[in-house]
Amino acid sequence: MKARLWITLVAAVVLVAVAVGYTLHSARRVTATGAALTLDARALLFRAPDGRVTARSPDGQVTTGDRACDRFSAAAGTGLCLVATPGAVPTTTGIVLDGHLRETRRLQLPGIPSRAQVSPTGRFLSWTTFTTGDSYAASGTFSTATGILDARTGTFVVNIENLQLYVDGERYHAPDINVWGVTFAADDNTFYATLASRGRTYLVRGDFAEWSARTVRENVECPSLSPDGGRLAFKKRVGTGWRLYVLDLSTMAEHPLAESAEVDDQAVWFDDATVGYGRAGTVWTVPADGSGAPTRLVDGSSPAPHNGPNA
Template structure:
């Protein structure tokens, strides 16, 4: 084997350092570019009222005026998004396997204030009207509520105290007046009342789903009604929009309904297509929801008909 001279060995070392430095610089540039794309542009904030949503093509958050068709891009990259009370919640996937993500809390200027590493696939995101309480749901396995092969993990974060409930599964649960214990309990789709204490969510156990009413201070939950999924509380806190299972067809299992919390009477909405979303309220009269690759809207009283609101979009959130 030919021996390298001292001078040749030095040249080899220098070349190796140059190559490694170049690779490191390239990685740094790519990482910086990724962070830049993941963050909002400096002029894109929650200060402008309107509808905020995830642009399907870019994966970034965009907005449009409530009564206009113009679309302004420049928000952060998110898989799921919601905003209220000057706080935004961005669920962002992390590369690699197994599936992982971050829950990124953003302030009114969409600057990051907290980041929480999560296992699983982002699914639902909610912020209370005050901006204090946040909740998210992750798919731990599987990727559809239309099958039985899924498991969820739902968390709640109190921004005022910093307290994080990593999983709701340990909350004391009452069904039909009796304390319920079971290993198959799954929660998803939290929605908060104006007092930041009461909340509603879906619980699944024993092959059935229920709407539960929860109390943060008492840390308890009780089932109110069966066959309610992905509840969304109206701004006046009197009604729940939800998806109801109406078919065993995995391609068309649900229909959107609204439940009156005082009477517990429900009525279907004019949208007859199956909708898999936690439909937010644009106001006390109108709901928005993702169907296919687009955002649609429909009156909450069951009248009218569905109307295409934003093509190529998902995760709608009305910001006032």
């Protein structure tokens, strides 16, 4: 009887200890989440595996917020969070965020989230959604809607396919035009994007003030402009998949990056020497000059291009 009582008391003590330990662990976990998260230029911002916006400081401290996104981008204290709304006709909610991840504007968009981008100055925000199909993998079977918001003037374009398009210098019209993967220059006017039509894919250079875009070259998808404005990281179709490349805009010379695996993402620049991207649920970086090897950073996706650890 005494032995049984002693065992019961020991078990109770163990259970209490476990409960206290779990409570302390939970408390520590909670202190790393919530309102402390900001769009700090000294932190790497990304989307955690559970969808929540997360920051990793240069010393390795990780802070996870309460804001969950399906796609995310941030620059210059402005964020863009895309959230899918399932249904018979799927839609996307675009949420514009301030430096403390507070909502400043909400946009109702067609389709399923695919790409998000904020310009270096934070003035322009762009997104791409799939309105039919769910990937770029099967050419000709998908349709996209790409929009732009001018946060300064409030100008909101749901789909930029009404751009004045020029292919090889000639005004271009076609019923199957798709434009996606916008990237912005620092002048708050120039942008690059992908144009697909009639089985061909082009890089186009756009002028926001003129509302026009002209082809630069073929076989460039999801471009990302370097901070110095002189190069584009992009994905290039090689065989049946995509490889990451960098294009020098002054010479039109291109070279592959050291990532040998297929990457279906719009790459970002951490600085003029480093390209980042998401692959298989992990954020990676690789040297922009084609040397070295990929470096794993964190589990997650949607790394913010101008908020990297070297900012």
